[in-house]
Amino acid sequence: MELSLERPGAHLFIRSVSSAGIEVEERLYQGPLIVSATRLIEDWSAAALADLTEAHLDAVFDLSPEIVLIGTGPEQLFPGPELLMCFYRRHIGVECMTTRAACRTFNVLAGERRNVVAALLPPGPNPEDS
Secondary structure, three states: OEOOOOOOOOOOOEEEEEOOEEEEOOEEEOOOEEEEOOOEEOOOOOOOHHHOOHHHHHHHHOOOOOEEEEEOOOOOOOOOHHHHHHHHHOOOEEEEEOHHHHHHHHHHHHHOOOOEEEEEOOOOOOHHHO
16 A cells, blocks of 8 residues: 655655565565654564564654554554553553554644654555455
8 A cells, every 4th residue: 555655754664565565665574663754663573463562662652652553463452551551650642543544644743743653563564355
């Protein structure tokens, strides 16, 4: 799914997302990654939402976001309450959604100059294609 044909501003943006991966700017990423308006972290060690720990989120918290979008892959999943508390203790908003939805939402919020970070697990196959 092509999200943007033109560069919308002076910030990183997600151009497309598909079962092949997530295209940020002109490069395709196939593994988990973290994206903010100014930074991309491609060596994020998160493998699955169920395995996510506070240590995995240190790179996210280092970016001092106001809101974090967690892209949970092809299905919308939710972390346990102990992981959500990591955000609440820091007064950071958090939303969990499919990776495709998180990519779209990231572009909108970054375009509005919101201090948003997207922590994205690979999108996997599109369930609508089945």
